[in-house]
Amino acid sequence: xxxxxxxxxxxxxxxxSLRLSCAASGFTVSSNYMSWVRQAPGKGLEWVSVIYSGGSxxxxxxxxxxxxxxxxxxxNTLYLQMNxxxxxxxxxxxxxxxxxFSRPPGYVYYMDVWGKGTTVTVSS
Amino acid sequence: xIRITQSPSSLSASTGDRVTITxxxxxxxxxxxxxxxxxxxxxPKLLIYAASTLQSGVPSRFSGSGSGTDFTLTISCLxxxxxxxxxxxxxxxxxxxxxxxxxxxxxx
Numbered sequence: 718x719x720x721x722x723x724x725x726x727x728x729x730x731x732x733x734s735l736r737l738s739c740a741a742s743g744f745t746v747s748s749n750y751m752s753w754v755r756q757a758p759g760k761g762l763e764w765v766s767v768i769y770s771g772g773s774x775x776x777x778x779x780x781x782x783x784x785x786x787x788x789x790x791x792x793n794t795l796y797l798q799m800n801x802x803x804x805x806x807x808x809x810x811x812x813x814x815x816x817x818f819s820r821p822p823g824y825v826y827y828m829d830v831w832g833k834g835t836t837v838t839v840s841s
Numbered sequence: 842x843i844r845i846t847q848s849p850s851s852l853s854a855s856t857g858d859r860v861t862i863t864x865x866x867x868x869x870x871x872x873x874x875x876x877x878x879x880x881x882x883x884x885p886k887l888l889i890y891a892a893s894t895l896q897s898g899v900p901s902r903f904s905g906s907g908s909g910t911d912f913t914l915t916i917s918c919l920x921x922x923x924x925x926x927x928x929x930x931x932x933x934x935x936x937x938x939x940x941x942x943x944x945x946x947x948x949x
Contacts (some may be wrong), residue, residue: 823872834884
């Protein structure tokens with residue numbers, strides 16, 4: 718079964734650090750583009766970061782320089798290292814598998830596998 | 842950054858109703874738009890990609906249309922399991938994705 722399971726959320730003080738994990742089963746993380754998406758309480762979805770199968774990484778401006786996406790191929794696990802956390806980082810964090818393929822003259826993209834999410838609360 | 846304006850932010854409807862949700866992009870995004878459904882406490886679920894292609898397993902009462910800046914998601918005959926929040930997502934500027942603000946479909 719294709720599945721993603723996030724762990725690592727919790728209560729952290731402003732300025733602190735936290736590492737989220739996203740364990741995959743049924744497919745290979747390193748062969749796919751993988752994203753993190755977050756959702757603040759009562760709010761909409763916000764894309765956070767992506768790692769390409771080739772290893773390139775991209776970040777939303779709101780987290781650039783503070784968050785780092787990575788993966789461990791041997792564990793088939795995606796990570797999000799979050800430093801210098803702020804109250805506005807409080808959210809449920811989801812990992813998702815990106816599917817992207819060519820459909821001339823352009824391409825098609827979607828997030829087709831999502832984890833259940835892990836909650837991060839930044840508060841003193 | 843490409844902004845997506847989704848409307849309405851909420852709506853009340855009855856089972857059997859036809860429901861339409863709209864997304865407008867701040868610039869042309871061709872057909873690079875997806876739709877997701879999210880139920881409370883759950884992860885989003887992909888419904889439609891490339892503006893109008895139904896994801897496998899999604900009921901045919903869901904349909905999407907549009908191109909350029911204006912897009913719609915239509916539920917032709919609302920069922921009880923369709924009460925949820927719906928989000929559109931543009932991927933024209935991939936990897937810098939943006940979502941609409943969401944539309945909560947509630948029971949009238």
